[in-house]
Amino acid sequence: MATIKDVAAIAGVSFTTVSHVVNNSRPVSAEVRVKVERAIRELDYVPSAVARSLKARNTLTIGLLVPNATNPYFAELARGVEDGCAKNGYCMFFCNSDDDPAKQRSYLRVLQEKRIDGLVIASAGEDAVLAQSLAGAREPLVILDRNIEGVSADLVQIDHEKGGYLATRHLLQLGHSRVACITGPIATAVSAMRVHGFIRAMAERGIEIEPHAIQQGAFSATGGYEAASQLFDTLKPTGIFACNDMMGVGALRAAAERGINVPRDCSIIGFDDIELSRYTYPALSTVGQSVRELGELAAQTLIDRIAGKVPASTRRRVVTPHMILRESTGVVPQERLGEVSQKH
Structure with a gap:
């Protein structure tokens, strides 16, 4: 690999002059610049980024x-x-x-x-x-x-708390009252803020959160699948807020395996608006920002x-955050409304 000294030898100048040409650190004559640039092309010389960063005190x-x-x-x-x-x-x-x-x-x-x-x-x-x-x-x-x-x-x-609030409020506005939440690891601040938004929206409507309605996942599709499976087999919610889109994807899978139609039997909403959420079936409603x-x-x-x-x-x-509404959320069917009213 060619060095700065090789360039200097062919151009017939000092290596400091080559450095001035490469880094534009000092003026050089047009004739000298042409010689140096010709030598650089002939040798396919690549300046050292490390050396240049030491001089400039930054690496970009x-x-x-x-x-x-x-x-x-x-x-x-x-x-x-x-x-x-x-x-x-x-x-x-x-x-x-x-x-x-x-x-x-x-x-x-x-x-x-x-x-x-x-x-x-x-x-x-x-x-x-x-x-x-x-x-x-x-x-x-x-x-x-x-x-x-x-x-x-x-x-x-x-704004994690506001996003959790908006997602839950959307489900409540659609008529859902048996709403569950799938959270990530509860020890993380992100999970805690999103769950707090869920709790605030439920409290605002005066709806008591049922036992085991908040299930912990792992911010992954597997975590969402396992938590949703537990919810579908016990609580049978009409709406689920998954605290990220990957858990929402897992919840969609758990619903499909049980013949639960989304959104007719259960609405599911995620958080983050990742690109994948546009291409699930049904497409996942979510809350977030690009x-x-x-x-x-x-x-x-x-x-x-x-x-x-x-x-x-x-x-x-x-x-x-803002709402991105797609196909996975809808109003509670009349037959489920009666079921929910009996429960409460």
């Missing part, structure tokens, strides 16, 4: 750390961050922690060794050690989706912070 790269790359939500989120980087001339290092706090901390060290200019991180959950690592980070940070207690950084997230746009917003927030375009104090950017 950011890191993205997500907890589960197999989850379409985080895949779409990553694409949004990448799009935001590309629009600003940045590249992105992508790391997946597999919901493993130890792996998450290891990747954090790797990214910092790569001399990234900043980091977008979607946490794998509560982790005091990770919080300590991030608290001492020199790079600008943006926390995405799940807040990390004890870390002072810009935060970009959707996941890719959320990722772009996180990238832009970080790049603005790197460039010093924002106040020194950290920012909390909360995106308002």
Whole structure:
């Protein structure tokens, strides 16, 4: 592989002159520039990005750390961050922690060794050690989706509580009163906020939440399938709020296996509006915001912070969710209304 000294030898100039041409760091004559550029083409010379970053004190790269790359939500989120980087001339290092706090901390060290200019991180959950690592980070940070207690950084997230409220209220407005909720791991702040929205909507209508109506899943299709199966075999709800779309997909499968028609026998609504939710059968109603746009917003927030375009104090950017109504929700049939009234 050609070096800067090889280019200098062919062009008949010093290697510092080649550096000035490559980096536009000092003026050189047109004649010298032509010689250097011809030598670069002849040798197919590629300047060292590391060396250039040491001079410029930046690498034009950011890191993205997500907890589960197999989850379409985080895949779409990553694409949004990448799009935001590309629009600003940045590249992105992508790391997946597999919901493993130890792996998450290891990747954090790797990214910092790569001399990234900043980091977008979607946490794998509560982790005091990770919080300590991030608290001492020199790079600008943006926390995405799940807040990390004890870390002072810009935060970009959707209004989880309001989204849970809107989804549940939609089911109630359709006449459902035997409504259940499938939540993710209840210890995570995201789950707690979405469930709180469910509880607030039910309380607002004066409807008592039945025993075992809140079932815990795993923010996955399998988790939604298992939780919905339990609900269909015991509570027999007419409406289900699944706290993310993947659990909603699992709930659709559990309903189909039991011959439960959605939405005639049971309405199901998810959360996030991932692309897959458009193509289930029936298409899944959901609440959320464009996941890719959320990722772009996180990238832009970080790049603005790197460039010093924002106040020194950290920012909390909360995106308002909205309803996306499709085929999986509908009014309660008259025969189910009678059944529900007897129950209550």
